[in-house]
Amino acid sequence: MEVARVTELPGELRYIQYEHVLEEQYLPAIRALISKDLSEPYSIYVYRYFLYQWAHLCYMALNPADNSLIGVIICKLEPHASHSPPTHRGYIAMLAVSSAYRGHGIATSLVKMSIDAMAERNADEIVLETEETNLPAMRLYERLGFLRSKKLHRYYLNGNSAYRLVLLLKPMSLGEEHQSD
């Protein structure tokens, strides 16, 4: 279904960091916004898994008129050790902007805020996956400096493949030296 796009944003959007006290007010809207693009909904545990542990890496774009949710980004940041050398790896798990408000750089602002937050917390790298058909998302991330590092065959339930995108924030060789210290 074609969604009518707003030509102008309703004034300066409010970008705020998520906090646990906002769960009742915003979690239903966050779930609704994100599950729109999913073939199968995530259970509430998935949201809480991220939001409870990494509320400081989740940002929301709100409509200044009524504080309703327009966009959201959900991330995590933790040590990653499945391959050597281990890194402090940020992960952008979910990003969604209400379709009527797309094309105004809201997603880019949200991604930048979360990259800044993860960089401040000493992330070595930030990774994510995106559907191979989602060209706008890939363009967004690649404009910021992400590279496609690998393609993942039939990664999604709908049978589509994905690209892993990586943004390296610190040289890997340095990370190795820190490890051996």
Add this chain to the structure above:
Amino acid sequence: MEQHAPQSLPPRPNPSHPGVMAVDITDNFWAAVKTLAPGELVKDGHFTLFESVGALEIMDPKMDSGCLAEGESLDEEYSVTRDLLPEEVLGIMDQLLCLEMAWHQGYPLSQTLLTSVYVEVLTKTHPTTIEEVTFTGSSETEKNLPTLLFALKAYCIGLLKGCDFVNELVKDELYYEEEDFVTNSFGRNILLYDVELRPVNDMLQKARAELRVMNNKPSKDIAMALDIRLELRIAFLRAMELSALRTANPESLKMPWIQMHGLIEHIKKQHSLGKPVPDAFSTKLQRRLASTLPPRPIVYLSFEETHEHFRRLFKDGKEIMDVLKYSDPQSLLTFVSTFQARKPQPLPCIRTLLQNLMFKDNVFLGSYTIRQLIDHDLSIVSLPCATQLDLANDTIEVPTDPRHRTSNEMTIFRQRVEECYLDVFRIFCQNRCRVRRTLCHNIQAWDALQADVEEIDTRLQELLAEKPLQTESGSVGYSLPLSSWAYLYKLRQMEWIVQLGFELSVYQTDELAGMYWYVNYLAKTRAQHGDRIKTFVMRSLTASRASNSYTAAKDREYMRTLSYIRATMLDAACTWEFADGLCCLYTVLNRLGLIKSPPRPYSNDALRYEIRMKPFMTIGLPQLPTFDEFTKATAQPETAVDALLTYAESAVGGAKKGYEALSKMTDGQTFSVGCHGRWLANVKDCLKAAISAGIAVTTLQKTIAKVGDGGELKLKVEMPEAGKGYHDWWIVPKIVPTG
């Protein structure tokens, strides 16, 4: 983010078991819960994202398959013994065919064949013999099934048994569960694993016979259509059964595949005679499975798509039987790599069947030992007529005898390389994304292997009293034939990794100059290495000719190696020239601003180089160029645009000539025996890509000449859509005037 939930969980505990004491914990639970705020998360360190994705919310109809709407019943109310019209039986068979193909493509049984009420009823009692596979639940009443229903039953059983063969085949070989294929049968004997093949075949034949003599016969066309569908099931079972007979004549193993290729065309023509029965399929059946999966929709492939996929499946099945016509390991590698490069890629069942034909029971192609394969390969690549490969060495029992010790060293060598070597063949049987990813790991193994094998070389050169080679330009050192062989394989794999990066659209447009530079660097290294091997083969040839024992057989072996080196060096030269040309072309396009780089505020070139080259960073030889070397070699800041384009023109021209020369060589000369057609088509696609690159360079040169220095070029660059260029490994831009 990742959407996969775990597909299979251990079976639910049976609470009525006498050893289980049930305790009501409701009160404790409520008391504990009251101490938590809503949304507060209590989890231990082992509760990962994976577990949270697998969690379900009870009573949410999108997650809870047992959640019923008002007045909805838990089970499907469709009766499998209801009367069906002949066209409905036909319609159901064709619906099943579509679901079967969806399963082949990687969707689980729960979303495909197990949505059929007929399949569900036949398999719900865990049958272990064909008598237990029933629609009615009783073997007595089952004897009186109407002919049409019996035909449908036979069809279903034949279909499931065929899928069982496929499922077992896939499980035996290397594949990726859920990514390529889902072998999960949800704790049930859905695919009739325990049911023997012979009675299934008998039942299919009986169904065909009954249809021929039935009263109230359906129209002739429909009767024929039903018969052909039953025949397809028989042929499929035959094809799978025969594929275990690898020593039989490959032509006879092809027969059922050829037969099915013909049948599927009839089936396509007859499809419109059938009438679908949508009620006979339901996702409700998922509720009966031992699984915590949320309800998922039936995967519908159109009949046209289904037909096309089956047509290719049968064609591929026939084609891979040619792998059994073994000629030599290099041709075999060409066979596998060119077969798997086809678009769309062969289905998982074909890819695993190919592995099965090659490797089953560690007997290569049903006839050869792994040792024979490795020795054959060595004798072609770097060790023609070599003492190291002399079988007579094995018979010497005196431990101090150099021949005995040589034989020992070679045994150590084979043990060391066997796994890595066979992996190269296996890796090519994976999906393309995995081929690239797995090669990235494999080159690390080959890097270590090369170093280890060099030690064996060193010990052997002492045993064989080899002298270092002196040439006019100084010492070239020792021949190191085993590690040379390993190095060549490693280099090829490194090139494939980068080339697959192009194929899979991993690189952004402004990265192409650099990545083609790196391909050129690798291919040049391979050509130089080929030259080194050749030097030592020539020394050995000269010495051998001078001896009394030189024979025609030895001459053939030497000539074969020289032929291999010639083909390798020509192939490497084509690659390096073409890559060099494209690198220069893209560098010019970057420099002229016709290709623009994104702003990338969070990154810099050096950090991206680290990500891009991560697979090669730890490789000892050839060492990864430093970032500065790479940047300088790619951007060539001291070379003017004109000069770069002149260079690109001649490099691409050189590649063109090289591909033309390659395309005129025979299958024996190019080690494409048994797959020369596919190999040649590949070379011709490279040639076309080189020609179009030449055109791009010329267009650019002419326009620059016309507008002069600093004039506006009025050009734009059009990049081919992924997979739509002449060759996936050679991304050639189109230069188009804008005004």
